[in-house]
Amino acid sequence: MNPTLLWILSAGLVLVGLAGIVLPALPGTILVLAGLVLGAWIDDFTRVGWFALAAIAVLAVLAWLMDYISAMLGAKRAGASRQAVIGAAIGTVAGIFLGIVGVLFMPLVGAAAGEYLARRNHQQAVRVGISTWIGLMAGMLAKFVLAFMMIGIFLVALLV
Known part of the structure; x- marks a missing residue:
């Protein structure tokens, strides 16, 4: 296959992956990683070797973990009940079907609803919902930082 087309595909995967950090239907970090591995493969791993790819993979795993941990840590920090954590998880899944607004705000709604059901305290429910959202x-900001670190390691290895 034409190397130029492969480089375009590699860059496309990285760009779609960056969008996937925000958009729920796309596995952002995995797509960034796939694009970078494809870029290394195009050059037969001569400039971007296994050490750089291992560092990139570690950052990808950290970014992937951010998806699952960040909202729940925010809820726990506010003293959330078990129901609030479950509500945040349900809200996150429900948000996937509601687009970007759902992804951004359904974890807040789910955590607040779960906390309200557990303690019947409006003020505590709102605090838990906001902490979950924060x-x-x-977590989303951390994933962006990690994704750009992945890209930076790739570019340094490729160009130096």
């Missing part, structure tokens, strides 16, 4: 946004 955790989710912090």
Whole structure:
């Protein structure tokens, strides 16, 4: 296959992966990783070797873990009940079907609803919902930082 087309595919995977950090239907970190591995493969791993790819893979795993941990840590930090954590998880899954607004705000709604059902305290439910949302946004920011670190390691290995 034409190397130029492969480089275009590699860059496309990375760009779609960056969009996937925000968009729920796309596995962002995995697509960034796939694009970078494809880029290394195009050059037969001569400039981007296994050490650089291992570092990139470690960052990808860390970014992937951010998806699952960030919102729940925010909820736990606010003293959330077990029901609030379950509500945040359900809200996250439900948000996938509601697009970007759902992804951004359904974990908040789910955590607040779960906390309200557990303790019947409006103020605590709102605090838990907001803490969950802050955790989710912090996790998304961390995933962006890690994805750009992955790209940076790749570019340094490729160009130096």
